[in-house]
Amino acid sequence: MSFQKIALIGNPNVGKSSLFNQLTGLKQKIGNYPGTTVEKRVGKFVEENHNFTLYDFPGTYSLYPKSKDEEVVFDILSNPEHPDFPDKVLVIGTPNHLKRNLLLWNQVKDLEIPVLFVLNRMDELETEGISLDKSKLEEFIGNTVFYTNARTGEGISLLKKRLLKPIESQISSFEIPLNFKTPIAQIKQAFRVDNDYLAWQYLAQNEIPHLSKEEQNRINEIRTEFKIIPARLQVKETLQRNEVLENVIEEVATRKDESSPSFTERLDKVLMHPFWGYFIFFGILFLTFQAIYSWSEWPMNLIDSTFAGLRNSFKNTLGDGPLIDLITDGVIPGIGGVVIFVPQILILFFFLILMEESGYMSRVVFLMDKWLRPFGLNGKSVVPLMSGAACAIPAIMSARNIENTKDRLITILVTPFITCSARLPVYAILIALVIPKGKFLGFQIQGWVLMGLYLMGLLAALTFGLIFKRLIQSKYKSYLIMELPSYRFPVWKNVLLGMWEKTMAFVLGAGKIILAVSIILWALSAWGVSDEYKNANDTISELAQKENWTSAQQQNHLESYKLEHSLLGNLGKTVEPIFRPLGYDWKISLGVLSSFAAREVFVGTMASIYSIGGDAAEDEQLIVQKMAKEKRPDGHLVFNFATGISLMLFYAFAMQCMSTLAVVKRETGGWKWPMIQLFFMSSFAYLTALIAYQILR
């Protein structure tokens, strides 16, 4: 038995992920590279008793990283001590972009790492009318070139067999330009590097991640002495390599002249049209959101009733007791609260990944870039902003491929304003409470209000983008250069795996925190220290006799009385003064407070406060009825129009999701930005809710 690490490296859009899926089957898992947030996709396969661990590296055009994602490639390849340093590297290319692919291969080879060149998408030979001289290509590469088609699985088994045999690493053939010989010699001496090209990389990279500060300073000294600007070295190298490759390609590849426009060209005439392009994009968006709501209704109801049933059967079979209460009132509703969002998230990502896989998403980036620029965002912010409609957690993670740090940061900061699925149950209950039924312009008024809330979220995101654009300084100019890949039919396996990954990011990211907070909330509501709490049983049974309550009524009153005097109730009353100007009593304040776990916890909290036994959502009508009747001490209704609007505004804008803050902390590398986010979003929410309440009441 032997163990080997294999890295897959390649340009974007070469079918690298499909190849990875073909090689590993479903034996793969997603983690993070140590010390980074970059997704690490690792798979395993066994070939003739040899174990292979396959790493799918982020797509990149060269060893010079442009975005957070790409940094990991050079980080690992330049550091043989790295735990993920590969034994062998596969550089993946396609016939149509051979020159560009060979540039990357050349760089990896010159690091003197054992490498094979794999030409994927061999179907392009026919569709693009290319013929390749394989022997000339192999002569240049100095090794066998593998032809594969990840869609059909062609060439995969041959490639696996080849991995069993050793691969010779080749000596770097990179020619150091004359006037850089001295600094390169100094680097080699200072860092005991004997590879010319690696030494060149030390000078040309903006940062060598595994070096210490002192070592980094040493490089900077050499750079200053010889007036070296890293970015110019990168350009020099690319031009130098390109000159060689130009000649190679001329020998290796010949193309039939095709004058008829390709399928992609014809489709782009419509999809990138200055009018129809937008029309179609917004049509697709509309369909996507329609699907999210209509398709998810049935599975969500099913999940809801399953968890309610589970809870009841636990109660019935296990009886009463603190530990059982913890399970039935803390853990089960907690898990249910996470799982309930899975259908909506799956459906949204189904559409997003479809757009990504087919090649359409980069057209959206093209169409939207100009419109998002004024708000400090760029075309690539479209994906996070759209994903934000399901859940901010995977959305914020998808901002990683935005190259410019400032654009990326602003995207991360404003994405939580987009109405996520956790806000919906809250909106649903509030709209039912305070917005009258009826029609306006042929549509339900309640529907208009819901749409208004969505628009307000988007508007807030853009407005704050505008503000941050002015506040945040950046030394790098934002730029956009991207490939618009040919349209391809999506590979279903990739789509399904992608949906699974995004959903797990939510379940694991938000799930842990939602579950933990549900348990804490339960604990706070189950304990009390006041005398009222301790004497609750007596007080209520006295009252019950006076008022002639049935035993069920008595039980409900007991629960709500206990909650009022529990630790949680005390907490609600303590914070009430803060929220009173917004029109909230202690019960609503408690709901708002508990929503910092996750927004939809509001519904559950309201249900327990208004002493409704059984499952919350099952009795949604009942909660609404009870909440509608609730009166203040002065006889006015608690949930009048002003309070309802104030609450909706608060939920639309406040940063009430701890899981999102945790993700932002991870993605921005510290507590600074999540804290700023918490502050500006919540104070903006407080302010708008305050103004609305004071005007409307």
Added chain:
Amino acid sequence: MKPSSKLSELKKGERAEIIGFSDQDLPVKFLEIGLIPGSQIEYKCSAPFNGPICVSLCTNKCVLALRKDEANSVLVNKLK
């Protein structure tokens, strides 16, 4: 030699050869992705209101999108 023009000044359907860049600090990604002196491109389309422009590389019909700003610093010779 013909006077050079900017990539951003091309019209739809026009072809040109890239001869260089007026901005020395243009990110290397432009070169890596295929906008290299000597390569020939065709101007395809642009997004409305001075949005990004879209060119294709003549050799492999690879379609690239870049902003007007950056296209301003790409120098080209128009081809007939």
